[in-house]
Amino acid sequence: MTTSLFEKIGGEAAVNAAVDLFYRKVLADPQINEFFDDTDMDAQRGKQKAFLTMAFGGPNDYTGKDLRSAHAPLVAKGLNDSHFGAVAGHLKSTLDELGVPVELAQEVMTIAASTHDDVLNL
Numbered sequence: 001m002t003t004s005l006f007e008k009i010g011g012e013a014a015v016n017a018a019v020d021l022f023y024r025k026v027l028a029d030p031q032i033n034e035f036f037d038d039t040d041m042d043a044q045r046g047k048q049k050a051f052l053t054m055a056f057g058g059p060n061d062y063t064g065k066d067l068r069s070a071h072a073p074l075v076a077k078g079l080n081d082s083h084f085g086a087v088a089g090h091l092k093s094t095l096d097e098l099g100v101p102v103e104l105a106q107e108v109m110t111i112a113a114s115t116h117d118d119v120l121n122l
């Protein structure tokens with residue numbers, strides 16, 4: 001039996017803590033926070049928790065949009081690689097602050113990087 005990344009990082013409680021801290025960082029960052037001006041952040045946190053749970057091999061309860069269509073309006077407003085890098089940086093520092101072991105954090109960052117072209121509609 002293989003243990004999923006979701007279980008290794010600590011399951012639902014760990015993903016919830018990570019998503020909450022991650023969006024505090026994102027919303028505090030003037031390079032990117034304007035993209036979230038019209039976003040219902042409670043709904044967004046819920047979708048991101050479900051998305052990451054699925055991406056980490058946990059239960060698949062994600063019913064949101066695919067990442068390409070979800071971010072297309074943002075690309076139209078100028079979303080680019082530097083914004084993606086800023087978001088990835090906040091994810092990395094979130095994992096560091098929560099004490100996620102380096103190897104697991106690296107797996108998470110590999111999954112995040114795999115969404116790059118969809119998020120930027122490339």
Ligand code: HEM
Nearest residue numbers: 032035036038039047051064065070083084087112115119
């Ligand atoms: C690691 C890469 C990323 C992942 C995995 C990701 C994931 C998601 C997910 C799951 C949603 C919900 C889709 C839905 O509404 O059904 C979403 C929406 C959104 N994302 Fe991302 N995202 C990423 C990168 C970014 C970046 C770089 C930005 C901007 C700096 C961004 C800004 C947004 C915004 C503003 C929404 C909500 C749009 C609305 O209000 O409906 N995302 N994202």
